[in-house]
Amino acid sequence: MAPKVPPQPSLEQSSTATAAGHGLAHAAPPKGILRWLLTTNHKEIGSLYLIFSLIMFFIGGIFALVVRAELYQPGMQLIQPEFFNQMTTMHGLIMVFAAVMPAFTGLANWMIPLQIGAPDMALPRLNNFSFWLLPVAFILLLSTLFMPGGGPNFGWTFYAPLSTTYAPPSTTIFILSLHIAGISSILGAINIIATILNMRAPGMRMMDMPLFVWTWLITSFLLIAVMPVLAGVITMMLMDINFGTSFFDAAGGGDPVLFQHLFWFFGHPEVYIMILPAFGIVSAIIPTFARKPLFGYASMVYATASIAILSFLVWAHHMFVVGLPLAATLFFMYTTMLIAVPTGVKVFNWITTLFRGSISFEPPMLFALAFVVLFTIGGFSGLMLAIAPADFQYHDTYFVVAHFHYVLVPGAVFAIMAGVYYWLPKWTGHYPHERLAQWHFWLSVIGVNLTFFPMHFSGLAGMPRRIPDYALQFADFNLVSSLGAFLFGFSQLLFVAVVILCVRGGRKAPAQAWDYAEDLEWTVPSPAPLHTFETPPTYQRPAH
Amino acid sequence: MSRIEMGNDDQRSAIRRTVWRSVAALVGMFAFAFALVPLYDVFCEVTGINGKVETSAQALVNEEIDDSRYVTVQFITRNGSGLPWRMDVETRQIRVHPGQSAEVNFTFNNQSDGVSWGRAVPSVSPSSATRHLRKVSCFCFDEQRLEAGERLELPLVFQLARDLPEEVNSVTLVYTLYPVETRKAQLQAGAKVLEGDEV
Numbered sequence: 194m195a196p197k198v199p200p201q202p203s204l205e206q207s208s209t210a211t212a213a214g215h216g217l218a219h220a221a222p223p224k225g226i227l228r229w230l231l232t233t234n235h236k237e238i239g240s241l242y243l244i245f246s247l248i249m250f251f252i253g254g255i256f257a258l259v260v261r262a263e264l265y266q267p268g269m270q271l272i273q274p275e276f277f278n279q280m281t282t283m284h285g286l287i288m289v290f291a292a293v294m295p296a297f298t299g300l301a302n303w304m305i306p307l308q309i310g311a312p313d314m315a316l317p318r319l320n321n322f323s324f325w326l327l328p329v330a331f332i333l334l335l336s337t338l339f340m341p342g343g344g345p346n347f348g349w350t351f352y353a354p355l356s357t358t359y360a361p362p363s364t365t366i367f368i369l370s371l372h373i374a375g376i377s378s379i380l381g382a383i384n385i386i387a388t389i390l391n392m393r394a395p396g397m398r399m400m401d402m403p404l405f406v407w408t409w410l411i412t413s414f415l416l417i418a419v420m421p422v423l424a425g426v427i428t429m430m431l432m433d434i435n436f437g438t439s440f441f442d443a444a445g446g447g448d449p450v451l452f453q454h455l456f457w458f459f460g461h462p463e464v465y466i467m468i469l470p471a472f473g474i475v476s477a478i479i480p481t482f483a484r485k486p487l488f489g490y491a492s493m494v495y496a497t498a499s500i501a502i503l504s505f506l507v508w509a510h511h512m513f514v515v516g517l518p519l520a521a522t523l524f525f526m527y528t529t530m531l532i533a534v535p536t537g538v539k540v541f542n543w544i545t546t547l548f549r550g551s552i553s554f555e556p557p558m559l560f561a562l563a564f565v566v567l568f569t570i571g572g573f574s575g576l577m578l579a580i581a582p583a584d585f586q587y588h589d590t591y592f593v594v595a596h597f598h599y600v601l602v603p604g605a606v607f608a609i610m611a612g613v614y615y616w617l618p619k620w621t622g623h624y625p626h627e628r629l630a631q632w633h634f635w636l637s638v639i640g641v642n643l644t645f646f647p648m649h650f651s652g653l654a655g656m657p658r659r660i661p662d663y664a665l666q667f668a669d670f671n672l673v674s675s676l677g678a679f680l681f682g683f684s685q686l687l688f689v690a691v692v693i694l695c696v697r698g699g700r701k702a703p704a705q706a707w708d709y710a711e712d713l714e715w716t717v718p719s720p721a722p723l724h725t726f727e728t729p730p731t732y733q734r735p736a737h
Numbered sequence: 738m739s740r741i742e743m744g745n746d747d748q749r750s751a752i753r754r755t756v757w758r759s760v761a762a763l764v765g766m767f768a769f770a771f772a773l774v775p776l777y778d779v780f781c782e783v784t785g786i787n788g789k790v791e792t793s794a795q796a797l798v799n800e801e802i803d804d805s806r807y808v809t810v811q812f813i814t815r816n817g818s819g820l821p822w823r824m825d826v827e828t829r830q831i832r833v834h835p836g837q838s839a840e841v842n843f844t845f846n847n848q849s850d851g852v853s854w855g856r857a858v859p860s861v862s863p864s865s866a867t868r869h870l871r872k873v874s875c876f877c878f879d880e881q882r883l884e885a886g887e888r889l890e891l892p893l894v895f896q897l898a899r900d901l902p903e904e905v906n907s908v909t910l911v912y913t914l915y916p917v918e919t920r921k922a923q924l925q926a927g928a929k930v931l932e933g934d935e936v
């Protein structure tokens with residue numbers, strides 16, 4: 194599968210030709226660090242989000258490697274169980290709230306205004322504020338590791354009373370940092386909704402919007418609906434810990450199961466917050482490199498909306514073993530399985546788009562194709578977990594760990610990387626280094642499968658999650674998982690190398706960097722000048 | 738100067754409208770999270786799931802004893818953390834007919850050398866039996882106060898109603914002891930106070 198050379202532009206769209214609008218109207222931006230602290234430009238803020246997310250991806254990754262190093266062999270060899278618990282917890286929290294979510298927000302900042310023909314986000318100063326809340330939140334969170342009693346050690350799901358009665362003293366700081374991160378994503382969501390609803394280019398109807406814009410619009414609604422619930426839960430925890438209430442304490446008439454209901458009412462939509470924008474990215478990349486329009490655009494929009502609505506009705510599939518009544522068990526089992534239908538529609542549409550396409554395998558396409566295959570594997574294990582009687586067996590084993598890592602790593606993370614490779618020419622004006630990117634891709638795919646596929650087996654055989662030691666019979670699977678994890682982790686350094694090389698130089702990209710790409714971002718020069726679409730473009734509906 | 742300030746007035750007021758609507762939705766969802774706390778209790782009470790039984794005494798219903806079947810009732814006592822008490826039950830399990838009333842004695846023993854307050858919180862399983870378990874008298878309706886080393890015996894009088902679902906042939910009642918830290922907590926919970934030495 195020799196990669197084709199990306200097409201050369203047919204028009205005179207060299208990257209230097211049009212830095213238009215970048216002149217008199219704008220006062221010179223402040224220099225140095227102040228420029229980044231004060232910027233209200235959606236492209237600069239988008240880059241800040243992406244860089245932040247990449248740094249956090251590595252910090253969270255190091256935590257994961259500490260965990261995998263300890264699990265390399267049975268027995269306790271490297272770290273104490275208490276520290277092991279802090280590592281699993283911090284890994285989950287950092288990856289969810291500091292790596293995946295900010296990466297998607299960064300892509301949204303960069304691309305939504307470009308894709309709808311808007312000059313910037315609707316609320317640029319708020320945008321700056323939402324970004325800068327994030328470093329504050331996560332420096333606070335990371336600092337808890339150095340506090341007396343250590344950092345959070347109760348899992349990323351922080352079930353009460355483990356996270357209240359039995360929690361380390363630093364839990365108050367953990368709650369504070371989660372509040373700050375939550376406010377940041379809420380503000381980001383408001384900004385995105387306001388931008389999409391009010392700032393589209395004249396002539397662009399809702400049903401003309403690129404799917405990345407659509408999926409982000411729906412994701413923002415999910416964020417607005419569930420981040421306040423998360424804020425509510427952690428506020429209740431704070432009150433239980435510090436003010437003697439007993440929301441989750443049976444001694445005072447509260448109920449720990451209530452915590453789980455509230456948490457998962459947030460938590461399940463949250464997992465879709467981490468995957469819907471990925472659907473949008475893949476829906477842009479696959480048609481571009483299959484050189485065919487996306488099959489079933491409208492059904493993609495409706496499927497995304499149905500997934501979002503259904504995601505409010507399935508939360509207790511995380512709680513089958515708390516002793517739900519039979520009727521509730523059945524209800525949540527069937528609604529969960531129902532979600533697989535719109536998800537299946539999406540996978541069907543991607544495959545149909547590929548069918549008889551003239552496919553080429555540039556780096557973004559490689560990641561997008563791997564996404565389709567591996568995300569679907571994660572969907573299948575999800576269906577297995579949705580079968581309540583089977584889940585009694587699988588719950589809290591490595592099978593669950595395998596499931597959600599398949600949907601999140603070769604799912605969400607691969608989609609983010611696909612998006613980065615796809616849009617790097619637009620951001621930097623250069624194509625990413627093809628060879629290195631291919632190495633990055635293949636090592637990542639092999640690493641991810643080596644890490645997570647054996648977890649299906651160790652889980653089915655009964656290995657519990659979040660335990661620093663295990664019985665001898667799981668040794669082989671764990672050895673493979675650990676080797677895979679280190680392979681995956683280190684190959685991400687290649688990704689950093691590709692990005693840095695691409696910023697510094699490389700083959701020049703024209704405005705239309707990929708020949709079949711259709712959306713508005715490909716009409717502005719590469720690299721995109723700081724200010725674009727100062728006068729709104731007139732939207733031309735594609736002919737097909 | 739940010740771009741938005743150069744946008745036209747229509748667009749600016751449309752954006753403002755969107756923002757206020759989103760903020761309203763946010764506030765609403767935050768309030769909803771807190772509203773779920775009482776709603777959850779109401780829901781559990783109405784449906785009887787969660788094994789939360791009535792927290793006040795119920796009258797004995799006079800109904801014919803259904804001697805066509807026996808139900809095993811098991812008792813489990815557990816100590817929550819932080820209360821130096823021991824709780825025991827005179828018998829681990831009894832067999833009753835639906836409709837029949839039964840009495841079982843529980844003992845509480847403060848093993849520390851200080852006075853303390855505690856409360857036993859009940860839970861019933863399977864949850865489909867919850868609503869059919871009628872407690873006529875139970876120590877769990879009240880808080881207990883025990884002097885250092887004091888021992889206290891308290892009865893549970895209950896009845897399984899005849900409409901107990903067909904498939905239930907064993908019911909487990911779990912009592913977990915929790916400390917009650919101050920007088921304030923009792924007032925807050927609105928519970929009656931039952932002093933050990935008054936009984």
Ligand code: HEM
Nearest residue numbers: 464468510511533572575576578579584588589593597600
């Ligand atoms: C066909 C679609 C899916 C189905 C049927 C499904 C089903 C389930 C079920 C039943 C569980 C609970 C297992 C247990 O704890 O015993 C679960 C866990 C989980 N799922 Fe999925 N899932 C699906 C897609 C996804 C997606 C798209 C994501 C995220 C991108 C996701 C992320 C997670 C996570 C993070 C957990 C574990 C949470 C934890 O306990 O730490 N799932 N899934």
Ligand SMILES: [Cu+2]
Nearest residue numbers: 461464510511
């Ligand atoms: Cu879920």
